Amino acid sequence: MSTVGSPVLLLAPLYPPTQAELEAGYRVVRLWEAADAGAQLDAIAADCRVAVTHSGRGIDRATIERLPRLELVANFGVGVDAIDLDACRSRGIAVTNTPDVLTEDVADLALALLLAAVRRIPQGDRFVREGRWAKGPMGLTQSLQRRKVGIVGLGRIGAAIARRCAAFNTELGYFGPRRKAGVDYRYFDDIVALAGWADVLVAACPGGPDTAKLVSRAALEALGAEGVFVNIARGSVVDQPALVELLVAGRLGAAGLDVFDDEPNVPPELFALENVTLQPHQGSATHPTRAAMGRLVLDNVAAWAAGRPLATPV
């Protein structure tokens, strides 16, 4: 392959089998191991044409600017909100991601969090483990049946969540920039209106500046003291300080959160709450899905190297 001599910049560790295969095929420079990252970038600037990263790491404008010959940023993950897309666009740098292969696992995790919140699974688990059941019953919970589920962002993942919710006899609504053709779920052009209508609000939109704090304090207040909020999208899409404050105050009923601002840091106020289920960004963190994501990254790099069309350009 003509590019073997050209270094591939790897910004962060990947799923190990993917990284191993990348390193078997290319001369990979591990940026996170460099004592001086700037010097490392300067050393490869003359012939580095490919950078590989993941959604949690991305690549910023400063790094892109130090690589004048960069042609491709191949991202491990569907979310490209940590990649400076404007910088890539202005330079004509192609960006690829890993859509579709992670949709179903992320949607499964959303349902796990939704069911845990509505049926109070973490509370029930602690009730049994702490020996409280012997002293009397736990009491009743809400039901998911006939409840209204509002989905923020009816893209691939949002639609996969909706399909699952339909099997649970829920009523479905969604918010997004526009009404989707051929979808008969109830459309809201205002997120506060969706949250006021919904019993459960699920964030499934992309991250990035366009959706920053889209799930606003007003939306969470409209969801209310019996409402459930689930986030498998990005921490940035919700007003996290408001979310924490309303949960602590009992003005939001429950939450299931896989994503946070400033991961892996999580607001410690959440640790003491019984009515939240917390996950360390596990949406796509399954063996088969990570393998499939890795395959797409490798396919995109190989397509670029061979001059073929990219498998999954953004």
Added chain:
Amino acid sequence: MSTVGSPVLLLAPLYPPTQAELEAGYRVVRLWEAADAGAQLDAIAADCRVAVTHSGRGIDRATIERLPRLELVANFGVGVDAIDLDACRSRGIAVTNTPDVLTEDVADLALALLLAAVRRIPQGDRFVREGRWAKGPMGLTQSLQRRKVGIVGLGRIGAAIARRCAAFNTELGYFGPRRKAGVDYRYFDDIVALAGWADVLVAACPGGPDTAKLVSRAALEALGAEGVFVNIARGSVVDQPALVELLVAGRLGAAGLDVFDDEPNVPPELFALENVTLQPHQGSATHPTRAAMGRLVLDNVAAWAAGRPLATPV
């Protein structure tokens, strides 16, 4: 109503609104409050024709024999395994339960437990709360996608679980006394064969002597170290000592358990395990479902009192 003077024996407390409505319409004798239960039964034996109980309490042969004029046992719950059905049958005593109204909530809980087990939700929650995420990622889990789910007992609840599982792109199989007409899930006439085929085994059959330890040690061993067992049926349907032993030894992968032998007592060996989710028999424990169950109990007692056909005879 002609029966107002005739005492209704209530064996255990019910959902409070149901009990209040029963006590508003009938002369209810609360057996659990009697200092001497035997004396209480003798005192009402001459004219007690109705007993009301719930699935956790039932009614045994000795109690039935002390009530020679008993005509109806109205049960709050679908499971009648704690009612001595032979004793009722031989005396011509009608038994009613509360089917259908709880099916969907119980199936929802089954999926909550299944997803929690496969995606390691309790482990993830503890991982975040204990501050471990800041030190590195949690690691990957299994996926539910394309996995094989085996359902033990494809009755109302089993079928509702299967419908939900289908929305998660799983492959479905089932065990039962006979192949169901019009069902295209894979049928197994042997539970060990089903467990060997399945990645996830969900018990959804009735309790009672016919299904005692149906999910045998051999079935759990066939499910194996990567297998997941979910039980929303009855503790009696699984070999509980074998279940605990295999979970502790890592020879069964994970479990989600809503029911146990000898509730509310739970084997304390389970309390320390990370790979189990425990619930205090919450299958139907939601506000709307308990209200609907209570309505059926009251309807059955009223139908009996008016000489009309019973709403939901067993």
